[in-house]
Amino acid sequence: MDIFLQQIINGLVQGSVYSMVALGYTMVYGILGLINFAHGEIVMIGAMVALSVIQLLTGAGFPIFFILLISLMLSMIVCMILGYSMERIAYRPLRNAPRLAPLITAIGLSIVLQTLAMMFWGREYHSFPLLFTNDSVHIAGAVITEVQIIIITVALVMMGGLLILVHRTRLGRAMRAVAENPSAAALMGVNSNSVISITFVLGSALAAIAGIMISANYGIVHYLMGALLGLKAFTAAVLGGIGNLRGAMLGGLLLGLIESLGAGYIGDLSGGFLGSHYQDVFAFFVLIAVLIFRPSGLLGERVAERA
Amino acid sequence: MRNALKRFLIIDKRNAPNQKRLAWAAFAVLAIILLALPFAIDGLFGRGWVRVLDFALLYIMLALGLNIVVGYAGLLDLGYVAFFAVGAYCYALLGSPQFGIHLPFWIVLPLGALLACLFGILLGAPTLRLRGDYLAIVTLGFGEIIRIFLNNLNAPINITNGPQGISMIDSIHLGEFSLGRTQEIFGITFPAAHLHYYLFLIFTLLVIFVSLRLQDSRIGRAWAAIREDEIAASAMGINTRNIKLLAFAMGATFGGLAGGLFAGFQGFVSPESFGLTESIMILCMVVLGGMGNVGGVVLGGILLVVIPELTRHLAGTAQQALLGKTVIDPESLRMLMFGLALILIMLWRPAGLWPSSQRRRELIAPAPPSV
Amino acid sequence: MLHTHSPLSPALFILLITSLAACNKPETPTASGYGRDLVVKIGAAAPLTGAQAHLGKDNENGTRMAIEDANTQGIMIAGRKVKFELLSEDDQADPKTATVVAQKLVDAKVSGVIGHLNSGTSIPASKIYSDNGIVQISPSATAVGYTGSGFKTTYRVMANDAQQGKVLGNYATQMLGAKKIAVIDDRTAYGEGLAREFIKAAQAGGAQIVAHEYTTDRAVDFAAVLTSIKGKRPELIFFGGMDSQGVPMIKQMRALGLTAKFMMGDGGYTPKLTELAGAAAEGVYASLPGVPLDKMPGGADFSKRYEAKFHQPIQLYAPYCYDAVNVMIAAMRKAASTDPAKYLPELAKLTHNGITAKIEFDEKGDLKGGAITLYQIQKGKWQALQTIDNDAITSTR
Known part of the structure; x- marks a missing residue:
């Protein structure tokens, strides 16, 4: 029983990690209908910047809370600038281009960002310092560390904040208007360009937070960390229904749970034939099964078919 | 022709x-x-560049296969490399010491293509209702599933030899005439890389020919119709299910064919050659060159094989020549240049370097609603 | 503009590219700058970009040091002073790129190649080197199949999976007395091969494999498999994989309250493991083929000079690259020729005292004997425990 509970906790933590990144994907997609494939790289840059700031400040004798705050601020700022320029340089000129053109620039951007990070921070893995106490809480034989509790909380807060932003504020209304119909929104006095820019900036800031949280959890940073993370988060966003904030959260948690329960139990259930090496296969099978019955994801809206 | x-x-x-x-x-x-x-x-x-050329031809075949799915039928496929893998493993398993089977390539190659075709239908069937990005993620998953199975099917029964891969694959040969070693014909020496070039060229021309004929056929027009508007297409009496499956099957067949040739050429296959990056690379060729236009896709295939190799040379020597010393690692600079090339080409020509004439007309028309 | 589009622009583009390429034609090896020195090119191939770039760069550094050392020594072959030149290529850990790179090294007329880093790249490349009669010494390919193709030109200065897995399995059961063992492998050619051989030896030693779990070489979250293992209560966990996964795995293992012993192969013996995993890594075991560097003549000196030159500690395989180059040069001197066809027979029967071990090859090109040293992290530092010579166990203490 304690093992089962532990697997659930593992799944929730892993799932929250996916959710945090998936929220960024989904936000951009919801408004532009564009998959920002370079989102994972922004997460990586956020983690890297934070790492450098922490390394720089640790020796100076500041309180840990202050260091954390400064590194968070700085990495958010760097990522926001990055997100803004990315949109201006690589996506905006292609807004009316064929659908796959921005996909290619996104891939190009990913390669460029990865390479720059490799040149800047080196090829090797870096240890991400312990920011919080490493204390853990024991619940009925299962263990959860404080960082993990914080991760789950941050993911939920992020989603809640975004929901409020999108549904309760003026900016949110503008966002939804642009998502619905950019030209009509423009006629109503919405500056769609700046709304899209803000979306990117906001998404990048979230990516920075996600990057720091994820690195704090695993304690390790690498210039290629964004690629796999981005892929999994994208899968999670699609599972939940891309473009839907609650869907991104749900998809992330579900993907995390499938992975941990799949890896933990299917091996024994299938007599060792299908072990944890098929972890990703389970995840994709569930995804395909869900999409067969709900072609726009779990919480995705049933969009009237348009040409 | x-x-x-x-x-x-x-x-x-x-x-x-x-x-x-x-x-x-x-x-x-x-x-x-x-x-x-x-x-x-x-x-x-130098001969290394002939090998690059051989790979360029293989990639052209792959890109043309994917072009049928993405360019003609408008179905975004991010797991195309799976069919390449199926073809390659089919060749490897039936022509290597793995099972001790050594079938000639003129049996194995069509068999691999056929098997890939079946896998194409297998992938197509559950995804018929999906659109756009949902289709992309499912195809991506499919590609990963195939790779994971290839990587793990060494236990409990050893079929694929797992991550170790299959080595000592028979070279492509007809009777005593093997493409794997230097041959002399009419007094001219043909090294292995050259011989493979000619074989790949024949197949590439065949694939180009089929692609061009398909484009103008009833099927090609049906593909264009579902690409532009699926509902209207089905209202016009097009069986969208069959025509979509046909696109997947045709594309997969070409992929399987290229896979078989790859296995015979390389003499070694392992799952790491069939990862997601490979699928993305092939997609880049199609989009960069010009979706739906055979010439453009061929160009895209050549460029994306040649640019990384070219930058490999330029990165080191150009720095030496311009600055007199190596400031940035040549390999970092190479990746940087490659990434920038992708971005710049796309910004400069959003429809690809050499778009199809039809696509170009669409571009001049007012932008369609972004869905 | 749009309706008069002609196919000319793509054609122009190709022309431009090819003319650019023409400027870059590799120059012919006349090497007039070196006077009457005999210029000998030695190729090196490893992934210099991608996930294993740090190891690839380490290999290149090791090779470079050996070549620079040889040049300062002023080696004479057949009465001529030799100037060695390094040609380093990035194979991106990709089998396909590896063959292109191999062909390029062959084109450049190298006398021998140090590489590749991975088994998956070394194997397809070995065919090209063999076809062109060029000697290949891999410093780090461990797959048994690498030397299994029967090529005369294929060598390695690293123990293979069978040799190392056997020693590790024996050590776990005999010396550490583990009866219940859990195994994790990362499904790469390296991790899978080593884990397979480890399991064989551990089972032969009377241990029970209570769990065999899997991960990938890109994963960072191992909570699920570790939790599953926790339920099986093993005394020892063996991980077939690299340090990049080892570090988070150890941390997560301790966080989950798993107190079992943790053991890795050569992929774990890196400065990163002690540096990154911190206190959690205390007591971790790893193995490394060869004898500890400080026990070999020139070994401690090598690691000091390496750090001074490249401003970082040795990552992993640099000493093996250093040895590989020196073995090659030794064979050249013995044969009084830099022609692979001439020095190949000498290489086969050579005995060389390297910085990692006494190097001798068997008929397949594998290391004869293959001493393997076991290490443990004690007080945050790797400490050598024992050097095991294949079957006979000889303590270094």
């Missing part, structure tokens, strides 16, 4: 007599260039 070439060169049929002679001349010149190419490249740049 000649007609195909005329289309390839976009020669107007209306000025028939003169143009006809011109087409023949162009055809002859092109044929000579293609035949002499490996020797010219070997002499000028």
Whole structure:
């Protein structure tokens, strides 16, 4: 029983990690209908910047809370600038281009960002310092560390904040208007360009937070960390229904749970034939099964078919 | 073939007599260039570049296969490399010491293509209702599933030899004539890389020919119809299910064919050659070159194989020449240049370097609603 | 503009590219700058970009040091002073790129190649080197199949999976007395091969494999498999994989309250493991083929000079690259020729005292004997425990 509970906790933590990144994907997609494939790289840059700031400040004798705050601020700022320029340089000129053109620039951007990070921070893995106490809480034989509790909380807060932003504020209304119909929104006095820019900036800031949280959890940073993370988060966003904030959260948690329960139990259930090496296969099978019955994801809206 | 070439060169049929002679001349010149190419490249740049050329041809085949799915039928496929893998493993398992089976390549190659075709239908069937990005993620998952199975099917029964891969695969041979070693024909020495070039060239031309014929056929028009508007297409009496499955099957067949050739050429296959990056690379070729246009896709295939190799040379030497010392690691600079090239080409020509004429007309028309 | 589009622009583009390429034609090896020195090119191939770039760069550094050392020594072969030149290529850990790179090294007329880093790249490349009669010494390919193709030109200065897995399995059961063992492998050619051989030896030693779990070489979250293992209560966990996964795995293992012993192969013996995993890594075991560097003549000196030159500690395989180059040069001197066809027979029967071990090859090109040293992290530092010579166990203490 304690093992089962532990697997659930593992799944929730892993799932929250996916959710945090998936929220960024989904936000951009919801408004532009564009998959920002370079989102994972922004997460990586956020983690890297934070790492450098922490390394720089640790020796100076500041309180840990202050260091954390400064590194968070700085990495958010760097990522926001990055997100803004990315949109201006690589996506905006292609807004009316064929659908796959921005996909290619996104891939190009990913390669460029990865390479720059490799040149800047080196090829090797870096240890991400312990920011919080490493204390853990024991619940009925299962263990959860404080960082993990914080991760789950941050993911939920992020989603809640975004929901409020999108549904309760003026900016949110503008966002939804642009998502619905950019030209009509423009006629109503919405500056769609700046709304899209803000979306990117906001998404990048979230990516920075996600990057720091994820690195704090695993304690390790690498210039290629964004690629796999981005892929999994994208899968999670699609599972939940891309473009839907609650869907991104749900998809992330579900993907995390499938992975941990799949890896933990299917091996024994299938007599060792299908072990944890098929972890990703389970995840994709569930995804395909869900999409067969709900072609726009779990919480995705049933969009009237348009040409 | 000649007609195909005329289309390839976009020669107007209306000025028939003169143009006809011109087409023949162009055809002859092109044929000579293609035949002499490996020797010219070997002499000028070295044999490594002939190998690059061989891979370029393989990728052209792959890109043309994917072009049927993405370019013609408008179905975004991010797991295309799975079919390449199926073809390659089919060849490897039936022509290596793995099972001790050594079937000749003219049996194994079509078999691999057929198997890939079946997998294409297998992938197509559950995804018929999906659109756009949902389709993309499912195909991506499919590609990963195939790779994971190849990577893990060494236990409990050893089928694929798992991550170790299969080595000592038979070279492509007809009786005693093997493409795997240097041969002498009519007093001319043909090294292995050259021999493979000619074989790959034949298959590439075949794939180009089929692609061009398909484009103009009823099927090709049906694909265009579902690409532009699926509902309207089905209202026009097109069986969208069959026509979509056909696109997946045709694309997969070409992928399987290229896979078999790859296994025979390389002599070694392992799952790491069939990862997601490979699928993305092939997609880049199609989009960069010009979706739906055979010439553009061929160009995209050549460029994306040649640019990384070229930057590999430029990155080191250009720095030395310009700055007198190596400031940035050549390999970092190479990746940087490659990434930037992708971005810049796309910004400069959003529809691809050489878009299809139909696509270009669409671009001039007011932008469709972004969905 | 749009309706008069002609196919000319793509054609122009190709022309531009090819003319650019023409400027870059590799120059012919006349090497007039070196006077009457004999210029000998030695190729090196490893992934210099991608996930294993740090190891690839380490290999390149090791090779470079050996070549620079040889040049300062002023080695004479057949009465001529030799100037060695390094040609380093990035194979991106991709089998396909590896063959292109191999062909390029062959084109450049190298006398021998140090590489590749991975088994998956070394195997397809070995065919090209063999076809062209060029000697290949891999410093780090461990798959048994690498030397299994029967090529005369294929060598390695690293123990293979069978040799190392056997020693590790024996050590776990005999010396550490583990009866219940859990195994994790990362499904790469390296991790899977080593884990397979480890399991064989551990089972032969009377241990029970209570769990065999899997991960990938890109994963960072191992909570699920570790939790599953926790339920099986093993005394020892063996991980077939690299340090990049080892570090987070150890941390997560301790966080989950798993107190079992943790053991890795050569992929774990890196400065990163002690540096990154911190206190959690205390007591971790790893193995490394060869004898500890400080026990070999020139070994301690090598690691000092390496750090001074490249401003970082040795990552992993640099000493093996250093040895590989020196073995090659030794064979050249013995044969009084830099022609692979001439020095190949000498290489086969050579005995060389390297910085990692006494190097001798068997008929397949594998290391004869293959001493393997076991290490443990004690007080945050790797400490050598024992050097095991294949079957006979000889303590270094």
